[in-house]
Amino acid sequence: MQCRWAPQRPLNPTAIAIEILNSGGFQPLHDITITLSYSPGDIGTSPESMLSIARYDDTNHRWILLASTVDEAANTVACTTGHLSTFALVRRTAGTDLRSVTVYPNPYKPGSGTAHDSSALGKGIVFSGLTARARVKIFTITGELVRDLDTSGGLAIWDAANTSGNPAASGVYVFRITDPDDSSHTATGKLAIER
Secondary structure (H helix, E strand, C coil): CCCCCCCCCCEEEEEEEEECCCCCCCCCCCCEEEEEECCHHHHCCCCHHHEEEEEEECCCCEEEEECEEEECCCCEEEEEECCCCEEEEEEECCECCCCCCEEECCCECCCCCCCCCCECCECCEEEECCECCCEEEEEECCCCEEEEEECECCEEEECCECCCCCECCCEEEEEEEECCCCCCCEEEEEEEECC
16 A cells, blocks of 8 residues: 655654554444654654644545644654554644634534544544644624634644533634734634534
8 A cells, every 4th residue: 555645734744654454444343542652853853742643544545633642751642543544643733824724624513423523633623724823712603702722733623612611502603813923824714513
């Protein structure tokens, strides 16, 4: 099998990868944990907090970023997945501006079991292509603040809950993203939740 790194701006590969398959082509009945070890020389000058594991999607020929946990003391990155595939340690990169922000799934349909349900990164709505220290504010269509997220590493996940932790209602929301390091960088848009 030959995997190529498609040009996905927020991901940069390392040389650390593993292929886990079975002869029948079956997928596991329960999630499995993948743990990849690295040494500081493997990741260059990237901060360890920017490391993640990505899974190769053979059907669509692309890499899918997985929700990962970095243990800097042990030099490991771990994730859980329900797929057998090729896995690679990747470095997420923060954007230099907010022109390439992507928000998905949109609309977000939690519990639907469709492509509009939670992403491979976990439950909620993913904001990717952010600058290193972006701030994401989510408002109702009438301008009421629902959630304020400080982010780091070019990525944020909104769990679709308000500041009190209660699930946000179905409807259209407005987001505004700013970069506290450069006030000229902003992005706005709309997203929807269908419960």
